[in-house]
Amino acid sequence: MPALTKAQLKLVEAAEHSFDRTNAAQYGEERWKNSLRPALLKNTRYAMLINRYQASEIPNGGVSTDDDRENLQAIDFFPSPGSKGSTSSSSISDSTVNSQAPRLIAYKRGDKIDPSQQQLVSTDETFPPPQVTIAQGGSKGLMTHWNLDAASLLPVRLLNPDPGDKVLDLCAAPGGKSLALAQLLRPPTCDDPDAPTLAGGCLHSNEMDGARNKRLAANLEAYLPPALFQRGEVKVLKLDGSDPLAVMSLPQRAGGYDKVLLDAPCSSERHVLHAHARARQAGKIADEMALWRSGQSKKMAKIQAALLMTALRAVKVGGRVVYATCSLSSEENDGVIEKGKELVQKDRKKLGIKWDVKVVRSNDAGEEEMLDSWAERTKHGWIVLPDHPSGGRWGPLFFAILEKIPA
Template sequence: MAALGGRGRAAAALLRRGPGTAAGPGAAPRRHRHKEKWASTAPRIASTRLALHHFDTSYSLRLGALWPSVRAGLLCEQKYGALLNNFAAADHVPQELEPLNAADFVSEASQKAQQWQRGAAVGAVARGCQEGSGEGRTVMQAEMMAQAEMMAQAEMSPPLGASISSKIKCYTFPRGDITRFRPARPDSLGLLDYYLMDAASLLPVLALNVQPGDFVLDLCAAPGGKTLALLQTGFCGHLAANDISISRTKRLYQILHSYVPREVRDTVSVTSYDGRDWDQVKGGTFHKGAGAGSVLLQVLVDVPCTTDRHSATEEDNNIFHKRRTKERQMLPMLQLQLLMAGILAAKPGAEVVYSTCSLSPLQNECVVERALDIAEAQFNISIHVEDLSHFRTLFQETFSFFSDCRLGELVLPHLTANFGPMYFCKLRRM
């Protein structure tokens, strides 16, 4: 208030008094007046309402005619997937879920990919034979041509089969079926049989495509759903799970204890650094370990974001609360810094997957685009954005995808498949 001019002071005084308390000849005696603190008595707009207003303005422009359906999805109960715990005795789970029409969408996609590849190979053989006979080539030449073409096909489409880790199994109910899963149960050693999560959260993990022995960094790991999924691949040589929040890392420890046996937990290091400083605090150690053999440091950067579904439905811990306006406005900057830290942590050839659970292009594509520019201009690092469009085809029965992302892929909530939002983009450091 000290900085206000005369007019400002008068207006502030009016605001403090309120219209019914103007001092004047008929005003109440001083002792009967009660002081109004206008900031605390002004009607507080619910954070969920602020969030929805914000989404209506920005997402209707972005999604056009799709927005009403996405909005309805955001406001209705979300669907879950049951990530099977490979470390527990969980053979009973498929027997229990399959009669209820639940299916493992990862294995289904993997089978689909294999069928396509077989189809492509058969097509290649057929074409090779036609060309061979047309030009009077020998059978041997025709066979060699067909083989070469098959190999070229396989090279063109390695992401199809290869990127779908068949070890990850996640059950979902079919489109339009909103049956709920029972809570997870412990086996005889106390390990829980499955982990309930938004099934779309698995897509960034599948996109990362961890290979046997890889060093993996999960830069913003808590509460740990994706960390657990990364471990289910059985491929992590070492997994560094970091999260700045100590209270949330406690939850991550709980998940590791409830799902993962000790010998596998020993391959995981949990830290609570500011991920933006990863290179300074941990980079050296990691490069030493990761540089020894052919192992790569793969990085998952699952950043804090406006968590659109939560913001539209829950008052508690809502980032659209007036008090958190600055924090919300600074999110894209924090996301960019975290993504840059992930890129700098990755060795050449390694992959970085960036993900959010927001529909906002400012937090999604714009952050990735800016990171590509900075990596090139300031660090001389060139980055290839990997094409993940085959995810749309492979997983179209389970998720609703947005078909218009400039970079990366986006799962849209929809009443018949109410997962997401989930944005993910895969980068390869060259």
């Protein structure tokens, strides 16, 4: 393997220095250097979301041994008051398809003792890949579970779709959040696996990129019952959400959705750090770091703001939009919320639209308590970071709630 030239090393070192300087300016030199950056460099921690369309319990394929099952802890995103989104192994058996209450439960591996530190630490051991269940009669069933960062379920929880809601997942690939949305959209009284329904609602999952769109469609078809597609309750769309006219091509058109989730494409700084670390170990240069520039968040934010406007145009007055990114940049997070509010005001003056937008925190004190146990507050929302005092090691993930209101 040829050694890197001085020019190559100088290029990537300059990019890395700019990367660190930019993030240290936002989070503080001490935190970035001693806490946040080291936490971001650790392996991503995963949780397991059970596919409730095929199983009411943890599938055998989801864990490898009985000891693994004993060590699992449930993360309940609809906790009882005062439990702060409790994690408890005792609640595993409560994950039933027919529960009358909304249920969104993921499972994490329990903390283990680190002999070198003599304290409990969060494990980053991954779960086995999902498996295909076998339905009655030996026919092919659905996939058992989805592995994800548990924090990615918080935007789904805050969108809080009800059975019968018409929901748009505007940037849906690879599909984990759409799967979670579909589970909340299923009526709790629907116990017939051969005739699932969204109670008159719908889930439209969109992805513009061709390869990612195919992956999204394949994933949803592997996890959700065919009847949902056959009846048109679940559809995969391929629209450019940043196009101002995209809303006219949505099946429900402008103002036709009760709730919209926008998990926007972003700079994904943790991915940049991981790619850089892997390349350095191999004596190579990662394009993600070498091409990184401090001004790219500004360019990305323009796309994100355009996507946010499509989401706001798509939702009905009185409806809810949850905006999310995995970016560290305030320009791509709170900055996009502020830009979206400005664009709405421009449309009110220029086009005479009859609606406005407001940023909300949450519905109740219990929800606020749960979010504070995961995340730190920002100007308009929350951000989950892997150095959070809870020790969860989730994120990064920013999210904010917007409601479309009469002007």
